[in-house]
Amino acid sequence: VTETPAVPSPATTGSALEEVAARIRRHGPLPFDEVMRIALYDPAHGFYATGGAAGRRGDFITSVEVGPLFGAVIARALDAWWDELGRPDPFVVIEGAAGSGTLARAVLHARPACLPALTYVLVERSAPLRERQHDHLQITGASHALPPRDEDAETVRDVASGPRFVSLPDLPIGPVTGVILANELLDNLPIKLLELVAPGEWCEVRVGLTPDERELVEYLVPADPSLLDVVAGLDPTPAVGARVPVQLEAADWVRRAAEVLERGRLALLDYADTTASFAARASDEWLRTYRGHERGTAALHDLGYQDITCEVAIDQVGRVRSGLEVETQAAFLRRFGIEELVEEGRQIWHERGHIGDLEAIRGRSRVNEATALLDAGGLGAFSVLHWRVLPR
Numbered sequence: 001v002t003e004t005p006a007v008p009s010p011a012t013t014g015s016a017l018e019e020v021a022a023r024i025r026r027h028g029p030l031p032f033d034e035v036m037r038i039a040l041y042d043p044a045h046g047f048y049a050t051g052g053a054a055g056r057r058g059d060f061i062t063s064v065e066v067g068p069l070f071g072a073v074i075a076r077a078l079d080a081w082w083d084e085l086g087r088p089d090p091f092v093v094i095e096g097a098a099g100s101g102t103l104a105r106a107v108l109h110a111r112p113a114c115l116p117a118l119t120y121v122l123v124e125r126s127a128p129l130r131e132r133q134h135d136h137l138q139i140t141g142a143s144h145a146l147p148p149r150d151e152d153a154e155t156v157r158d159v160a161s162g163p164r165f166v167s168l169p170d171l172p173i174g175p176v177t178g179v180i181l182a183n184e185l186l187d188n189l190p191i192k193l194l195e196l197v198a199p200g201e202w203c204e205v206r207v208g209l210t211p212d213e214r215e216l217v218e219y220l221v222p223a224d225p226s227l228l229d230v231v232a233g234l235d236p237t238p239a240v241g242a243r244v245p246v247q248l249e250a251a252d253w254v255r256r257a258a259e260v261l262e263r264g265r266l267a268l269l270d271y272a273d274t275t276a277s278f279a280a281r282a283s284d285e286w287l288r289t290y291r292g293h294e295r296g297t298a299a300l301h302d303l304g305y306q307d308i309t310c311e312v313a314i315d316q317v318g319r320v321r322s323g324l325e326v327e328t329q330a331a332f333l334r335r336f337g338i339e340e341l342v343e344e345g346r347q348i349w350h351e352r353g354h355i356g357d358l359e360a361i362r363g364r365s366r367v368n369e370a371t372a373l374l375d376a377g378g379l380g381a382f383s384v385l386h387w388r389v390l391p392r
């Protein structure tokens with residue numbers, strides 16, 4: 001038995017904590033990823049199933065929620081990738097973790113050249129967030145998610161000319177030609193946890209109950225050898241007591257996404273670091289909680305009432321598929337013309353400021369949005385994990 005983050009005993013029936021406790025009684029101490037899955041995604045009690053969300057009125061601000069500028073730059077990247085692919089029609093863009101559809105709307109608003117060919121698939125696990133996508137986007141039935149390609153059925157394509165928006169709870173079945181992108185998805189996927197208990201001896205962190213069954217408590221059990229790949233040869237050698245996440249679900253999402261994509265680009269934006277660096281840092285720095293725009297309590301506290309998020313291990317998702325390229329969000333946004341868009345915004349404000357309409361205000365707001373998105377101590381330091389997928 002190791003440190004014991006105290007959790008209040010369930011005061012009411014029907015909570016993520018009770019669900020976790022019931023499973024522990026049935027199966028014994030649970031792997032951390034199972035607890036995280038219930039806390040975030042349990043259909044009745046999970047944080048994201050019961051109203052947790054990104055946004056000003058939500059629990060945390062993401063690049064997508066800073067304002068429409070981020071989507072305007074993504075729209076430019078989509079056009080560049082569409083050109084590079086030979087302007088396919090349909091051009092399928094799949095957004096993982098699409099939330100309430102904020103990025104999709106910003107892309108639409110930016111009117112990229114690829115719009116007439118665009119089938120935009122919003123993949124979002126949370127049912128309430130999928131529901132909110134309908135407020136501002138005209139969502140087409142999922143049965144048309146992946147239209148036949150040109151050569152297969154010309155007539156269907158005519159009926160289906162873009163832009164079309166489709167909403168799904170999980171990745172579609174491929175193959176598609178286009179782009180799969182996601183902002184802050186991988187950090188929300190459940191992780192397992194390892195702790196080094198003696199030189200060369202890694203244990204897995206499991207979550208059980210205290211003998212009086214009133215609190216959750218961590219147990220350490222010898223780690224299954226299948227989990228140890230990620231800690232093989234870490235440099236520098238971690239000190240006893242070091243912890244690292246094992247991101248099997250994130251790796252699996254990348255694997256599945258790359259399989260869906262026959263040809264195109266896979267771009268995942270997130271806060272990221274390396275397993276070796278996690279081992280050298282305190283675990284509550286890379287495994288964090290948020291609610292109502294504040295840092296939350298310990299990860300095992302308040303299950304279902306706060307977001308649980310883990311920085312992404314670049315080396316772990318990078319080994320899923322060769323060809324990973326990594327750049328900072330700031331470099332990525334500059335490469336696709338954020339500075340030009342800011343300049344354009346300044347110009348619009350200069351010309352229309354005296355009118356003070358929405359367009360003028362949007363133009364002026366680009367300056368502040370860019371400052372936030374490029375901030376080297378914040379969003380600008382996020383990583384863009386990027387693969388180019390070519391037919392096998």
Ligand SMILES: C[S@@+](CC[C@H](N)C(=O)[O-])C[C@H]1O[C@@H](n2cnc3c(N)ncnc32)[C@H](O)[C@@H]1O
Binds near residue numbers: 054062129184
């Ligand atoms: C941190 S939010 C990011 C939302 C949005 N991309 C943004 O940047 O504002 C993470 C989102 O990922 C969703 N999510 C988690 N697992 C998912 C999965 N396997 N497929 C699709 N969405 C998922 C959650 O429900 C949540 O809405």
